[in-house]
Amino acid sequence: MKKQWKYTRYPFLGDTHLDRFDFENGLRLFVSENKLAPVFSYQTWFDVGSRDEEPGKSGLAHLFEHMMFKGTKSRPQGVFDRTMESAGARDLNAFTSTDYTAYVASLPVKELELVAELESDRMTGLALTKEQFESELEVVQNERKQVMENNPEGQMYEELQRLAFSAHAYGRPVIGYEPDLTAMTKKDCEEFYRAYYAPDRAVICVSGSVPAEKVAKTVLKYYGKIPASGKKNPAPKIEPTQKEERVSVLSLPVQVEKAYFGYKIPEGRHADQVALSVLSMALSTGRSSRLYRAVVESGICIDVGASVSGSKDPALFYLSFTCHSGRKAEEAVDAIDRVVADVVKNGITDEELERVKNKLRTEIHQGLSTNPAVARFIGQHELVLGDVRFALNEIEQIEKLEVAEVKRAAGQYLRKEQRSIVIGKPQ
């Protein structure tokens, strides 16, 4: 008998494991079983995001994500939502990023067959009408107004990406520029669908009280005959090396000053990502962290944060803060610069490193304590890093990390000439 799939089992968190099934048409399925409640999460991750859009077509990946909730050849508009919700679907949603697009739902266990049938149907049979396209385009334009035009922080984030990336698509907003959205056509969506929505471009992630083999058989039944597209992601434009600090000051309808920083860092698979993640936590996690003490405890800011974007291509180490009323963003920038200079010169202490490791041990269990979070962890890392085991390996590497590596990473990446800053000031 012909082999139906290639099966692999990976160790996962603690004493759990992750089952992987590779189907002939290129579809990947991951199943993480647990028996906490008679429910499961079912997520379909497509290997396409705003990174893959051509200039002039910004926002297409996200706009198309909306169109996926319209009708198919066999199910008119509204049937998908109604059928899923009637079956008890929770968190029925989708999201688009620079590197991926995901469709998510959580359901009672008896609905496995239903979700596989509906999701496979819209992977191959979407039927978009002109009216549906136009009405949904207006919804997306309203979403853009809500999260960007009428949202000072959205405007600042859009400006930071634009400032930091002059060539790479990461410089364009995921939601797209308004003129690009206005010019978008139904044909653009249909071509995008044919190119990127196929089993060889998808990862299905299932977490919950469902047996792995049963899931695999169900997925085979509904997706097994869908052909692969063979489409490859376009090669991204290489971002030229940044040689000097870039600063943009925006006049916004805010009452307090704010800022977003972005330091250039390598892609998510790079070996320095582990040290950079620890560095971001040492700087900003908890009220004993260096940045919190320097800018919040000192009375300059009301909040401060740092995070690392683990992306397909080189991206940013983010810092952000919100000032106290009457305080200047420049004061906070100076205080942050002093903290960064000290970390670059002296590194972090053993106590700080141990604190971060303890925090991560808690966060890993906490962050992966729900089915949607587990499915998301798998999908995101499988697509962005190319292999979910890479992320699991990073967790082990953090345990072995030493302070010298954090110091080296700080010196190499937290450099003024590699950073962009957007400051928002009251109008």
Next chain:
Amino acid sequence: MSKKKTAKKFKSKPVKKAAKKANASAKKPTGPRMIFLPEKRGPLVHLELAVVNGSLRDPIGKEGVASLTLSMLLRGTGKKSSTEFHRALDNLGAEIHLGKYKESQRIYGICLSEKLPQLLDLIEEMLAQPAFSEEEFQKVRDQVRSSLMDELGSDDDIADRRFQEYMLWGNSYGRMTSGSLESLERITVADLREFHATYFRSGDFVVGASGGFDKKKLEARMRVMLSRLPEGSAGAMEGDAPKFAAGRSILFLDKPNRTQAQLYIGSPGISFHDKDYFAMLIANHVFGGSSFSARLMKEVREKRGWSYGCYSWYRSGKQPLYFGMHAVPSNKDAIPALKLMLSLFQDYGKKGITKAEFEFAKKSLVSQSAFLQDSLRKRLDNKVTEAVLGLEKGYYDLYQKRLSKLTFAQVQGAIKRNVDPSKIFAVVLGSVEQLELASHGTKGFSKLWKKKFDEPASDLRESDPYIVASRGISSKAVSNAEL
């Protein structure tokens, strides 16, 4: 335009008076309630400690006292400075979060099982020996003050705040948990000390844990922790049910240069204790609940593309608080969207829902009930909430059963009793001159007001009505227009 600024100044009521009253009923020896949900394999422990004294206890004119008191528990103890306390907490890799509500205040803790004893030591210290230093108080108050200023930059946040403040003006639930810029000025560190001494009593606590722990050991440890607090209870805390005036009122909050408007629409709500509560969950699922198949979503978003989201919900507590609707349309669609939502609400109140809609919503909500129990954290929070709100034991466990029993006729009856489209209060935050009020008309509203978005909330009954110039709507017509 509103010409008068007639906000009634709150007279500060000293905390001491309230404390004296509370102490009178503190003699009654009631013990804390404990909930333990051990899970053998859990690497984590979730803790939840709730005191059944929330911001409804804030003295009038000193809104924010309860919230600041809770914040100050994380600002140093008799043994540790704030910095030392947080270093100890962060070294454990543990977290403590605070939940500030009108009917309770909660402390949430999370840690790896092996760190539980140390985390409990820290929580005991913060609960029983808070330092309440003047220096830390100033810092915390400045933080809240600046956060309130920051909120003015978020259209959604400030519209939501003003919607509640104006709609529930004069009611205990309309006094915001975080306080206001004005009320914060009146609060002193002595108020917080007094609040803590008066309302953090062991008899008013509901404590619980879920995850990997030894139940006997933890229960003994919790008892020791709570024995460090004053005994007894501060007595029952009851807010008054909001009263909605008859008629449709609308308040425009003017904010320049907006391309969209925030629409918030309110009407009478329902309490958790009401016999119709579950029936109204089904009804609202049809009308505008978290469903893409709901009427609001289909009509406002799907058919017309007017707003990214359009929802309705019940804000419930021990008292019926309010029913709310929200949408964020473009300026050109703002008034048409508002009118459409009101017309849908009117129709829903008059005709109820269809049998097919009932079947759909009931099946959907019954099936979704499994998600109420799908994490250890949720299971614990459900049990604590049951105790805090005085709900029947097993309220969340019986959720599915209660929904399953409901009939179409019962839901239709509940809609008749609880949906009242003649009582409406709407807030529209946006650039008022861009909303084309004159061309769209404002017929259907009996009262209109216009305020600046950053103006402190006040009693609208003491403000002049807003007059829309064209279409012949005069001041008189505005005040007396038919619904």
